[in-house]
Amino acid sequence: MISHRFQFAAPPGFNFWRTIYSHGWCSLPPFSIQKESGTFSRIVSLEDEVLAECMMREEGGKIKVLARSESALTADQKTCIKHPLKVCLRLDEEMSEFYAEAWRLPRFRWIPKWGAGRMLRAPTVFEDVVKMICTTNCSWSLTEAMVQNFTTVLGQRFEEGKYSFPTPEVIAGKTDAFLRRNIRSGYRSPYLLELAERVSSGRLDVESWRSSPVSTEELFKTVRSVKGMGDYAAGNILKLLGRYDYLGLDSWVRGKFYDLHANGRKVKDATIEKHYAPLGKFRGLFFWLEMTHDWYKHKFPF
DNA sequence: GCGTCCAGGTCTACC
């Protein structure tokens, strides 16, 4: 293995571990956390099927990266490898408007103080959408199993136990029965297959969603039109696209809301929507951060 | 060890 070290600056107020632990993505491969060394890793796919394991840590306001690859990276690859890492950590996302809004609201001042609010995402929208479908209608352990299967069965092998996330082309080349048997994705299999086929054929450009000029409502409808993406999944994909107008309710956050705001009593979704409506276009992010506030009290990494 | 039940979002058919 050849090692290559590099670093890049983190934006002011950026919190490395709070970004990584912003939601469950950090425990899904090809992401992984090494608690002993205090590093966060990602298997990055580069041009020409070259893979690199990038181990990141924060030191003195910089993200320091140790990249390992089977052969020496070319100058181009050394340049290209930084981009997906920055995308995952949302380093280029402008947070000032959201933080200004949070400062205005005393109960949310902890957010800018703690450097919370950046939600970890995959290098590609395709990977985020596949993973989001894998979170629907099942336990978290089943989501972990499905994503693990996607990488080990259809990803490229980096070394023992470490694989890349498969491309749309590779998934599209499989059958419904194959996914059901090997990925254990059950009735989601035709949805995942259709998504992979549409993306690999160029009929659906999910990557363009991150820079789409259309209104959030319009984008929500587009995301929602992907089979398997209902209100919950589409609302949460929008958060990973930097749009926070939808709450993306699932049973876990509903339960959290009932505990925090309704004395444990069940309330209608419309009541939850109404509660956050005054928070405007950032309501989805305020909502998620409020529901996960207690996570931030842990000593990282946990 | 085996069978049954249940939780978890989304889709489709139907009213």
Next chain:
DNA sequence: GGTAGACCTGGACGC
């Protein structure tokens, strides 16, 4: 527009 039932898996539970 709202609702019921089906979809599939894994875990919990009872026997």
